[in-house]
Amino acid sequence: MTSSARRGRVLVDEDGVLVPTTPYAFSGRHASVDKRRVRAICASKQFSPAEKFLVLWFIGATPEGGLPVNKTGKDIADEVGMTADAVNRMLRKLAKHRILNKTGAIGNISMYSISPYIAYHGSGHDQSRAVKNWNPPEIPGFTDVPLHQAWEVQG
Template sequence: MAKAARKVLALVDEETGQYSEVQRAAYAFDGPHINVGIRKGRQLASGASGLTDRQYRVLSWYWFATEQSQGPVTMTGTDIAKELGLSPDSLSRTVKFLKKHRLLVEAGGIGRTTFYRTTPYLAFIGTGFEHREAVKEWNPPELTVAEPRSRRRKKTDEEGDPS
């Protein structure tokens, strides 16, 4: 059987014609990586999406915590909350909200612990063909989940009108 040709990246000295092989860098990623829809991710990150910073942070954590195609994040809520610096109750409310808006989906569980993963419309590990099949099973999430709230403090009559 013929041996496959090896591609070599080389620098050539124009004066002498000598070449020296350029060492290849190690692959840039240290393990599984995920495809995230740029436009959809950006829409969800914008203030117009209605997501709070906490909700977006939990959602993006789930994007990057999934290490197998369509696989659940198999951690308890307590462990996830600890990693994110949230209380378990706060994480539970946030996950419930994200699930309601179909940004996170249930993906199994053990006992009373439910595992979640992100919807394949937003992030997916696998080939394009696998991705196309995965989205056939789910309704796409709405990317605007609520009208953004005004963060300005409203003055009461007691404080007086500044004008």
């Protein structure tokens, strides 16, 4: 087991040995995603394809640190090719399931971000602190039992 410490842009292990690193091949900033929760959302028959699409859009649009996406339902609708009424209805439903969190408001217009349980743009330490501020999302058919425990039960 090696613990690592950053020295500038060089990563070394506890013995001072250089650990090879390489940048991600993403086109820009990226987020950590709970693949099991995203798959459960995609598999759920309680969410429409358009609602599932909005989840994906929010994973990509939520700023670092879980800040709100500063767009109205109409702004989002214009960007993704839906009606503002449909987007606003889906935002409320996804927020009811805590897949989206209301993280701000401008007047009576709610602003949302993706739940930090689903995706987070920031460090693991910051994400573990962020989830303390929110209840986990309600995803029909999803259980938070770790996979190894689920396999043992099936066993």
